[in-house]
Amino acid sequence: MRRLLFSLLLLAAVLCGCSQEQKYVIGFYNVENLFDTSDDPLKDDDEFLPEGRNHWTQDKYEEKLGNIAHVIRAMKDENGAFHTLLGVAEVENRKVLEDLVAQEEIASAGYGIVHHEGPDGRGIDVALLYRPDQFELLESESIPYTFEGTEVQVSLSPEEQQAFRTRDILMVRGLLDGEQFAVYVAHLPSRSGGKGGDLRSVGAEIIYRHSEEMMEKYPGIKIVVMGDMNDNPTDESMKVWLHAEGDIAGVISQEVYFSPFEEMFKDGYGSLSYRGEWNIYDLILVNYSLAAAPDGGLKICETADGYYGYVFKRPFLTQQDGKYKGTPFRSFSYGEFIGGYSDHYPTYVVIK
Structure with missing residues (x-):
């Protein structure tokens, strides 16, 4: 019996790829309109x-900050450690990020901030929070969203393309446990009016092409792509233009990204609900070097229920009554602050 138990424990360790070694949590959270109260004439x-x-x-702003910090702390309590890397979307500026990481519930994480001001018409950006004790920042880049050289069939006229404004894509390169990592944080164009599939495909194409350059420049680099893609893992932007594969066994080269949330989406999981349907727009993907770790080192770990990703859906984050019962407890409803957290659940993966 002891021998059988030992064998089962050993098998579990092999499945996760590493047993008792240090684990790192990498996640993404659309925090829904984190604005300060000051007027920015440029936004x-x-x-x-x-x-x-x-x-x-100011009272509402401080409540919002406390709510988001509480979510980050709750994920820490679940995993035993704060996220090593946490991408965020819908933040107005660096100040709101500084105010967030200073919140009492998460201040002990000592988060560093990577943020670039972008050209989005609403004035919202993406950013990356990182733990300097685990991740050594080497460089960051704000990658412009551009139609130049795209192979996507775009519906916008040349004039419309010239005038189009959306979030830049953030790239951060650094060392994690001594290994080269590149992290992309994106918030691709919205589905407003049921449109924009071609625009999201352009964004995915931009990420893919840039990551190809990174893999050529830094052989073996481990890449994480995360963000509010405004598309599900099965949509064209992800499958065709980001070359995403939902079965980890099918990720056999650097040309393909592993999409941990594809199988979860097919099985009914969701990070946000729209008109009664669940979607997973809050995606995290990893390249072959992190999915398979052919040269050893850190790799993505399988969960206890056979997936490779987590949707952090908890009762306190969920509307408990009313028309939207069972969906994310958002901050705003019809322009009114209702004291919730976000209209998205956070997502994350674990690597060891």
């Missing part, structure tokens, strides 16, 4: 001012 932030449509006061 369309009027609705997030005390006299604006949302009556965005």
